[in-house]
Amino acid sequence: MERALRAEAASEVPCGECTACCTSSQFVHIDADETETLARIPNALVFPAPRSTDGTVVLGYDQHGKCPMLIDDACSIYPHRPRACRTYDCRVFVATGIDLEEDNQSAIAARARRWRFDVVDDTDRVAYDALRAAATLVRDRRDLTSTQRAVFAVRQYGKR
Secondary structure (H helix, E strand, C coil), X not given: CHHHHCCCCCCCCCCCCCCHHHCCCCCEEECCCCHHHHHCCCHHHEEECCCCCCCCXXXXXXXXXXXXXXXXXXXXXXXXXXXXXXXXXXXXXXXXXXXXXCHHHHHHHHHHHCCCCCCCCHHHHHHHHHHHHHHHCCCCCCCCCXXXXXXXXXXXHHCC
């Protein structure tokens, strides 16, 4: 997860047939350097990201909360999907102990609750406790979304 957030690798989430993150009314930020991605998304589906001055755009969702690139329950641009999609990992909520509170993301919350982490030794316990402690720094910040709080915790943990 840390490597994905630093754009060093994609998340390796065993999603299977799950498309909860693609059907939960999420805006997907796409950076200006993601030219292959942007070439595959119709211009009419993106708009400038609020408060962004670096060319970042946002891909919205349809009236049902579904990503417009999700066709027949599969990502139509999967090999070229946005970096935000490649790094998204619903396990972040269980790992940090932060509940996904947004109503329109109940499918993600349900999926996330199914994940379990095995703590097999003291090294795992220390890491798990440190990540949870990092989450306490932002647990009550209501100006951030649940995802932003969970990602902040992972980034803080990575600075240890």
